[in-house]
Amino acid sequence: MIHNELHETAKALVAPGKGILAADESDTTIQKRFDTIHLESTEELRQAYREILFTTPGVEEFISGVILFDETIRQSASDGTPFPQLLAARGIMPGAKVDHGLQRLALAENETVTEGLDGLRDRLIEYRGLGARFAKWRATYSITDELPSDYCIWANAHALARYAALCQEAGLVPIVEPEVLQDGTHSIERSYHVTSRVLDAVYTELFDQRVDVFGTLLKPNMVLSGYDAADRAGIDEVADRTLECFYKHVPAGVPGIVFLSGGQSDEDATAHLNAMNASGPHPWELSFSYGRALQGHALRAWDGEWANAAAAQQAFRHRAKMNSAARTGTYTPAMEREGAVA
Ligand code: 13P
Numbered sequence: 001m002i003h004n005e006l007h008e009t010a011k012a013l014v015a016p017g018k019g020i021l022a023a024d025e026s027d028t029t030i031q032k033r034f035d036t037i038h039l040e041s042t043e044e045l046r047q048a049y050r051e052i053l054f055t056t057p058g059v060e061e062f063i064s065g066v067i068l069f070d071e072t073i074r075q076s077a078s079d080g081t082p083f084p085q086l087l088a089a090r091g092i093m094p095g096a097k098v099d100h101g102l103q104r105l106a107l108a109e110n111e112t113v114t115e116g117l118d119g120l121r122d123r124l125i126e127y128r129g130l131g132a133r134f135a136k137w138r139a140t141y142s143i144t145d146e147l148p149s150d151y152c153i154w155a156n157a158h159a160l161a162r163y164a165a166l167c168q169e170a171g172l173v174p175i176v177e178p179e180v181l182q183d184g185t186h187s188i189e190r191s192y193h194v195t196s197r198v199l200d201a202v203y204t205e206l207f208d209q210r211v212d213v214f215g216t217l218l219k220p221n222m223v224l225s226g227y228d229a230a231d232r233a234g235i236d237e238v239a240d241r242t243l244e245c246f247y248k249h250v251p252a253g254v255p256g257i258v259f260l261s262g263g264q265s266d267e268d269a270t271a272h273l274n275a276m277n278a279s280g281p282h283p284w285e286l287s288f289s290y291g292r293a294l295q296g297h298a299l300r301a302w303d304g305e306w307a308n309a310a311a312a313q314q315a316f317r318h319r320a321k322m323n324s325a326a327r328t329g330t331y332t333p334a335m336e337r338e339g340a341v342a
Contacts (some may be wrong), residue, residue, distance in 0.1 A: 006215030014256030014285035018064035022291035024097035060280035062320035084131030160206035239275035252283035261293030276328030
């Protein structure tokens with residue numbers, strides 16, 4: 001097999017002990033996050049918050065890459081250093097969220113398709129010029145007794161593969177993110193079934209569209225009981241069912257699976273990843289690309305004030321360290337007390 005830069009980048013993003021920070025909240029999503037601390041989302045505050053995260057001392061030990069929103073990849077730190085250069089200088093790879101978000105899927109009820117393919121080739125070239133080494137595109141699927149439809153599954157798989165092929169042409173590693181949302185009352189069995197169908201379609205389309213899976217990463221949901229289910233599966237069952245699903249449906253050539261946290265508590269997201277790695281080795285690196293589960297404590301500690309920057313950084317570093325431990329199956333809940341911020 002001929003190794004190329006995409007393979008090396010993908011492997012570096014899942015280097016031992018490291019994972020990805022998803023800091024690519026769109027303007028609408030970051031406003032929702034800021035709402036939780038009663039803060040209006042202004043460009044200045046978004047820049048300040050991201051600067052605090054990106055300059056966290058020592059975090060490069062645990063973080064290999066950061067996914068940035070379009071606004072952020074063009075912003076600079078207070079000293080004038082563009083964010084992508086600031087991250088790269090610390091050995092952290094910058095990446096870009098390149099989809100244009102969810103739209104209602106035509107002739108379907110309560111289903112979405114992700115848009116953003118028009119003009120994508122040129123935008124990828126621009127992001128690469130700004131310093132991005134990888135990209136992200138997120139599709140979502142809701143679970144009910146009837147949904148997702150095959151139509152939704154295949155329309156999104158097709159778009160994910162078109163995005164991934166364009167990324168590889170532009171020299172960017174595509175993070176392929178099919179997120180089966182875990183809201184609702186569904187059983188873990190139903191989550192397993194839907195996630196299986198979704199992954200099957202995604203890898204069929206990636207193959208048909210000539211994508212080299214060695215130069216990709218998968219960013220999936222874990223297989224969970226619905227958040228409102230009466231009887232929710234515990235940590236070991238989640239780890240077992242998630243692994244079983246991926247062993248059946250994700251090619252061994254994929255270098256890494258970087259989970260999203262998807263609304264799990266910080267500790268659950270860490271414990272699930274830890275349990276999966278504890279039963280390794282597996283064909284792929286199992287890592288994290290968390291948004292909320294890395295930032296929740298940090299956001300609350302910051303509370304919109306520069307004076308709280310050090311406390312926010314301590315909170316972020318702590319969560320990054322816990323998830324780094326989960327990469328080797330050596331995390332224990334007792335570790336939460338060391339260096340944690342309330
Ligand atoms: P969460 O970990 O908060 O789900 O965010 C990850 C992400 O990038 C969603 O697209």
